[in-house]
Amino acid sequence: MTEHDCATTCPLIASRKPYYKELTAGRTYLWCSCGRSKRQPYCDGRSHEGTGLEPVRYTAQRDGEEVLFCGCKHTATPPFCDGAHSNLPGGYKDAGEDADVPRPDIVAPDADGIAKVDGRCFVISPGDAGEERYRLRKLVAPSTGAEHQSQFHLSLRDGTSPALQAAGTDAILWFTTGQGTVEIGNRSFALQSPCGIYVRSGEAFRLTAETQVIGYISACPAVEELDTPSDLPAHFDDAWPDRIVAIDEANRTAMGPRWFQMLVDKRIGSTTAAQFIGHIPPSRAEMHRHLYEEALIIMSGHGIIWNETRAARVKAGDVIFFPRKHLHSLECTAPEGMDVVGIIHPGDNPGVNY
Ligand code: FES
Structure with missing residues (x-):
């Protein structure tokens, strides 16, 4: 395909992040797959003409159904985000050098080894059984x-x-x-x-x-x-x-400069929850949210979990609890990087964020 052909027939990136929407039961939504619609994330009825790309229909199952419609138009699971946006040029943003990102005070853990951050988010150190x-x-x-x-x-x-x-x-x-x-x-x-x-x-x-x-x-x-x-x-x-x-390097999925490997998931029978192992190089992700609830075990390294108004240090052995839709960013401060194991529920793809 020539550059000219692609300019007219390839999907364009409308947004490097997905669109969060709450849907109405029984209503059918037409998701724009070409990226040219003026009504993102929906089709405007004409902008895809000549591209060979067609909108994708989705009928909501229930009132208030929460979805993330793909904005980058490179998802393999249309109309929903599958995390592909993180691997597009400019799709992953390291907030570590950005002077404008929030850097709130770091809270210390209490006598039980618990550091409460914003809302219901917290870090807990399990301690030693002696x-x-x-x-x-x-x-x-x-x-x-x-x-x-x-x-x-x-x-x-x-x-x-x-x-x-x-x-x-x-x-x-x-x-x-x-x-x-x-x-x-x-x-x-x-x-x-x-x-x-x-x-x-x-x-x-x-x-x-x-x-x-x-x-x-x-x-x-x-x-x-x-x-x-x-x-x-x-x-x-x-x-x-x-x-x-077990850990298997052959099954890693890239997510910008990070990677993850699925462990427990639907391949062995777990359909609504999943476990993965991931690696974070020295870096700070931009602030983001997930639709799943997550418990993240720090396996190695150290860093800071940033929230809007509070932050906490994390180290190997700690667990970070994230409620659904909680705004956060995890920074790795260890030169060798940080290994983590996450458990997400409900959800099956740790690469999806908004
Ligand atoms: S926005 Fe397209 S895959 Fe996430």
Whole structure:
């Protein structure tokens, strides 16, 4: 295709970020795919003429349905944003050098290791279990302001943990340290950190440590506490036999100068929540929001989580909780970069932001 052909037939970038909209049930929306409409993100009925590009129809399922219509017109999931905008020229903006971005005061953590930022956003340090053989600490739950997920920090020095169950919800586990065995119902899997583990709703699990095991247990949707059945129930959903996920450099997705790799997601049966690992080079993202709720585990490095009126330092081991639609920006201040593991719910693509 010549440059002239592309000027008339390629989609144009109308906006380098998606358009947030709340829709009306049953109403059909015509999304502009050519980028030339004067009524973005919708088709104006004529600007696409001669481009060979047609608008895409979407009928809203319910009142108040929240969507992000693609503005860059390069999405692979039209009419919705799939994060492709971050990889277009100028699509990813590093706010670190920008004198106009907010740099509010940095708050210190309290005696429980919690630094409250704006709204319901906070940073929590799980702390050290010391000499305790087994410890489970609640980090994120409805009582701390979460609506869609919970998270618990587990430390098992030796022996076997109690049976654990997130009643009526899926559990998504991430282990940073140690090796041993995880039993899910009547199945047993080798646990070799670092790795993610998926436990389906209705199943329970139990850990046996060969070396000290440290990990994070997320429940999606949220529960206030994990149940501890006296015996491990035998139920295991054979329809989804693969439950362990590991880091695999071949499966990285670029997001500007950052990258992420999906761990637990729909490929192993998790349809409404997802776990990913990501890397952030020394940089500060511009302020943005997500439609999903997120708990972000800092695996290595250090940085600052910026909100509009407050900020907090973060370091390896900490967890940052982000409510849905919360305005924020994470800065990595470590020269070697920062590795993170995120759990998002509801949602399946950590690359989508607005
Ligand atoms: S705005 Fe086009 S993919 Fe996000």
